[in-house]
Amino acid sequence: MEQVRSNPYVCNALVDMYMKCGMSLKAREVFKCNPVRDVVSWTSLVVGCIMEGQCEEAMNCFKQMQSEGFQPNAISFTCMLNACSYTNAVKEGRALHAEIEKKGLHESDLLVGTALVNMYMKCGLLDKGLEVFNKLPVQDLVTWTALIVGYVGHADVEEAFMYYSQMQVEGFFPDSITMTSVLKACSGLGRAQVGKEVHTRLLAMELLDKDATLCNGLISMYAKYGLLADAQKVFNNTQTHDVISWTALIMGYAQSGDVDDVTCLFDEMISKGIRPDSVTFITVLNACSHSGLVEKGQTYFEAMSEVYGLVPISRHHACMIDLHCRMGQIAEAVALAYRLPFHPCSSMWRRLLSACQNLRELEYGSHLFEQSVQANDNDAALYVFMGNIMTMSRYKVQLPEYV
C-alpha cells in the first residue's frame, strides 16, 4: 500500500477519484501525502472543489498552486474558467483571459478557447464571447454550441437562431446538446411554427428515441404555446415519462384553464408510480386557485407534506393565499400569511392589499399596510394600494347616503 501511495500517478488518480466521489476530506489527505505534488494533483483538487460548488475554494487552490511555484497549463486554465462561469466571476475570468493570451493558449488549444467563449457567454458578456469566438483559429461543434447556449441563456433567441443557421452553413451538424438549447430558444421565440419545424428536424435526426430531455423540452414547448394536442401527442409517443414530462403536460392543461384535466392527469401520474415534486404542486395549486377550488387546493396542500414529505416553499404558500384572496376570504388569507414559517415576501403583501382593495376592506387593509411597510417601505405599490383602499372604502361607507 505504501508503495502504491508513493507513486505520484496513483496519488493523483486517487485525489481525482475521491474528489469526483464527493469525498473531499479523503482526497485532501491523499493530496497532502503525495510525495511529488504537481499541476495535475492541484488541478484534480480544483476540479473537485468546483464539483462541490466551492468555486471560491477552487480559486484559492489555483492561487496556492502558483505560489508554490507550479505554472498553470491549458487544463488548469480550462477548469478555472469553468469556476468563473459558474460563479459569474467576470473580474477573475478576465484576469485568466489575459494570462491565457500571454501564453497563446487560446490559439493552440481549442478546449481553452471554448471555455473562454463559454465563460464570457455565461457571465452575460455576449459581445466579448462572440469576439473571442471569432478570433479563435478554429471552431468546432462544441464551440458553436457554447455560443448558441450563451445567447439562449440570456434570452437573445433571435441571435441564437442566426448562429444555429450559420453553424450549419459552416458545415457543423448539430447534436442533441445543441438541439436541447435550440428547443429552449423555440419556447421563447413566440413563433410556434419554428418550434414545429425543429420538431420535424428532431424526428429526422432520430434523436427523440434516445433523449428524454429533448422529449420533455418538446412537451413543454407545445404546452407553452397552448398547443395541447401536440403536447399530448409527443407525450403519448414517448416511451418513458418522468415527473418532468408529467408536470409539463399538467402545466399545459392548467394554462388552458381545464382544472378537471389537471386533477385527472395528476391522479394518473400517481397511479403510474411517479411521485409529484415541488413544481408539480405549484402547478396544481395554481390551477385550483384560478378555478376557485378552495377545498381541493387545501387537500393538495396538505397532501404535499403529509403524503409526499415535501416542505412547502414560498410559492406554495403564495398559491394558497392567492386562492383565498380570489374567493374573497380575506380573513383566511391574512391568517395564512401570519402563520407562515417566514416573513411574507413583497408579492404576498401586494396580493393581500390588492384583495383588500377589491373588497374595500379598510380594517384589514390598514393593518396589513402597517405590517407590510414595516417589512418593506421601499415598495411604492403598497402605498398605491392603501390609497385606493382608503378612497374606495370611503365610497363604500358613503354609498347608502346616495342610494
Added chain:
DNA sequence: TTAGGGTTAG
C-alpha cells in the same frame, strides 16, 4: 500511467 470544453426540459 494522472487533470480539461457545449445541455438538464416542468
